[in-house]
Amino acid sequence: MSALLQAKDLKRHYEVHIPEGLFGRKASLKAVDGVSFSIEKGRTLGLVGESGCGKSTTAKLVLGLIPATAGTVEFAGTRVTARHDAQWRAMRRRMQMIYQDPLGALDRRLPVITQIAEPFEIHNPEMLAAERTERSALLMESVGLRPDMAMRYPHELSGGQRQRVVIARALALEPDLLVCDEPVSALDVSIQAQVLNLLDDLRERTGFAALFISHDLKVVRQMSDRVAVMYLGRIVESGLPEEVFRRPQHPYTKALVSAIPTPARRGKRERIVLEGDPPSPVDVPSGCSFHTRCPIAQASCRNEVPQLVTSGGHAVACHLVNAGAAPAAQAAE
Amino acid sequence: METLLSIEDLAIDFDQGKRFVRALHGVSLTVARGEVLGVVGESGCGKSITWLAALGLLGSRARISGSVQLNGQEIAGAPENDLAGLRGGRIAMIFQDPSSSLNPVHRIGRQIVEALKLHRGMTGASADAEAARLLDRVGIANATRRLREYPHEMSGGMNQRIMIAMALAGEPDLLIADEPTTALDATIQAQILDLLTELRRDSGMALVLISHDLGVVADMSDRVAVMYGGRVIEEADTGSLFDSPAHPYTKGLIAALPDIDGPRRRLESIPGTVPAPDRLPPGCSFAPRCAIASKICDARMPAFLPYGESQSHFAACVKCRDEKPAESARLSGNKHVLVPA
Structure with a gap:
């Protein structure tokens, strides 16, 4: 199957000013630093990592909302640029997004049905008003919103209902790709399950591919066909969710997986606790960027950047794992 | 087990201008000495206001009824002066967003020393030394240098450690932690949960852990209220x-x-x-x-x-x-x- 979306060596660096000394100094913040992945038609790639690892920047690069410093994104064989011309707008009909905060993504002064109908107005102005209303009503029904909610304003709906409005609007033009950036992080557990099930059903029915971004490994595992773990702007491990989360290879993924408390794991104290905070993306450590917190780091990790090495669909960027010499890591399993 | 804090039939009505809306309908809970009580529920279920009301922190728009006893002594409706001595002393509380609980314009050292002065009457060099010891206790390296820094110079996890250090300043019998790790990343959450467990084991203080995360509550608690x-x-x-x-x-x-x-x-x-x-x-x-x-x-x-x-x-x-x-x-x-x- 050919890839619907292909990202190659994507980089996004920001020039920042650091207040230091008398005049400060210029530095480069490497938000995304060489990320490659592909998403096939109808499949979902999950992207996990802690705050500041570059997940959301990757989402913006994929959609062409911000220009990449280096690297390319191809959507259905066409290059996605950050030049917002007719070609980009045509492409954007087929790529939609959902963000964490639905209230921020909706206009507070318009009834929700008007907002759901807006994509038709923008991308298909010839459509008759009657058809627009009918299709919007169908969309509302498909995301589980009652017809009597159509004329309500965003503040009159609950968080879960607002997120359903955003989903309905994103799916209005039947996109091929949906970029979901923390779509359920602001929702309560019971509502989170409703929205995740809804996305799952809609995906089955309409067959969209998705880039699903979350800091919550449990949610990502639930939704993804493949997952990629990011640390400081790079993918450190990727593969099938069962593989990556059940048998994590990279020491960072291991710590991340072991750190999740769940009711089923209670009482089993096998948490790997990492020392310290993630380094600032302005001062990324040399070599493997994880070596400052890695429990099994060796001298070589400090000098050389590890490459993502794939074996059997499971890719890991770690010198020790890839050299087959991670005795401490194996013992920890 | 000896009961440390008992809440009996606590009800809260909020003044909505024209009428009162009941937000809490008679909650009864007890915390034994040294115990970890987990409180779970979705947003708006009353898990935070129960404890804010118990400490008299809800303000004048809330009408509170029921009884709250600490070591058998009634504290619901107690005069503000008595409560002020209790809060941060016998009972300490930490919140979800550590950086908004700290004062951004004062150095961390000053804020910890303030707590020490209030609750343990310490001043001068002995207070400074104790503040450094507390920072060390919550796992912050270079304590003396860190005391001279401001909250914005530290990460979220560090600030939560500082909040915990301030909570420990009064040597409390009970720590109420309201979503202490919700704003933190997974690896930092693991650090803070480990720290809380370790501190509790050493000092024998009781902990009320309020969280929407069933996993965190399952992992930490002896008893759970939903x-x-x-x-x-x-x-x-x-x-x-x-x-x-x-x-x-x-x-x-x-x-x-x-x-x-x-x-x-x-x-x-x-x-x-x-x-x-x-x-x-x-x-x-x-x-x-x-x-x-x-x-x-x-x-x-x-x-x-x-x-x-x-x-x-x-x-x-x-x-x-x-x-x-x-x-x-x-x-x-x-x-x-x-x-x-």
Whole structure:
């Protein structure tokens, strides 16, 4: 199957000013630093990592909302640029997004049905008003919103209902790709399950591919066909969710997986606790960027950047794992 | 176990201008010395205001009734001066967002020393030394240098450690942690949870852990109270709550949680949303969303009664006892009242 979306060596660096000394100094913040992945038609790639690892920047690069410093994104064989011309707008009909905060993504002064109908107005102005209303009503029904909610304003709906409005609007033009950036992080557990099930059903029915971004490994595992773990702007491990989360290879993924408390794991104290905070993306450590917190780091990790090495669909960027010499890591399993 | 804090029939009404809206409907909870009580529930269920009300932190728009006793001494409605000595002293509290709990224009050292001065009467060099010791205790390296820094110079995890250090300044018997790790990343959350466990083991203080995250509560608590619609609807020791939940809401919460281990399954969601405090249904507040609700549930709020064989497992549900007739039948001497009087 050919890839619907292909990202190659994507980089996004920001020039920042650091207040230091008398005049400060210029530095480069490497938000995304060489990320490659592909998403096939109808499949979902999950992207996990802690705050500041570059997940959301990757989402913006994929959609062409911000220009990449280096690297390319191809959507259905066409290059996605950050030049917002007719070609980009045509492409954007087929790529939609959902963000964490639905209230921020909706206009507070318009009834929700008007907002759901807006994509038709923008991308298909010839459509008759009657058809627009009918299709919007169908969309509302498909995301589980009652017809009597159509004329309500965003503040009159609950968080879960607002997120359903955003989903309905994103799916209005039947996109091929949906970029979901923390779509359920602001929702309560019971509502989170409703929205995740809804996305799952809609995906089955309409067959969209998705880039699903979350800091919550449990949610990502639930939704993804493949997952990629990011640390400081790079993918450190990727593969099938069962593989990556059940048998994590990279020491960072291991710590991340072991750190999740769940009711089923209670009482089993096998948490790997990492020392310290993630380094600032302005001062990324040399070599493997994880070596400052890695429990099994060796001298070589400090000098050389590890490459993502794939074996059997499971890719890991770690010198020790890839050299087959991670005795401490194996013992920890 | 000796009871440290007991809340009895605590109710809160908020002044909405024209009328009062009841947000908490008679909550009773106890915390024993050295125990970890987990409080779970979705947003708006009253888990935070219970403890804010107990400490008299809700302000004048809240009307509070019921009793709160610390070591047998009544503190609900106590004069502000008495409460001020208690708060941060015998009972400390930490919140979700550490950076907004700290004063951005003062150095960290000054803020910790302030707590030491208030609660332990320490000043000068001895207070500075104690502040450095506290920072060291919560795992911050270079304590003396860090004391001279401002909150914005530290990460979220560091700031939460500083909040914990300030909470420890008064050597409290009880620490109330309201979503202490919700704003933190997974690896930092693991650090803070480990720190809390370690501190508790050393000092023997009791901990009330308020969280929406069932995983965090399951991992840390000895006993768990589940809240819904301003009431405690189930309470049990952690093992029996997660192994054999009684209330359909607790069951639903557990089933709605995606797993990290085991096979992937479709999530079981609870239909509908949490009702607003001024629009609670007449009977059981969970009845409109409940799969096993019947007429009896709409009639009146079910009483909070023992469930199963354990003497410490309680649930406020009429129907949950019907589901397991075999188990209730085995009980001898402990007659179940299906319909509360």
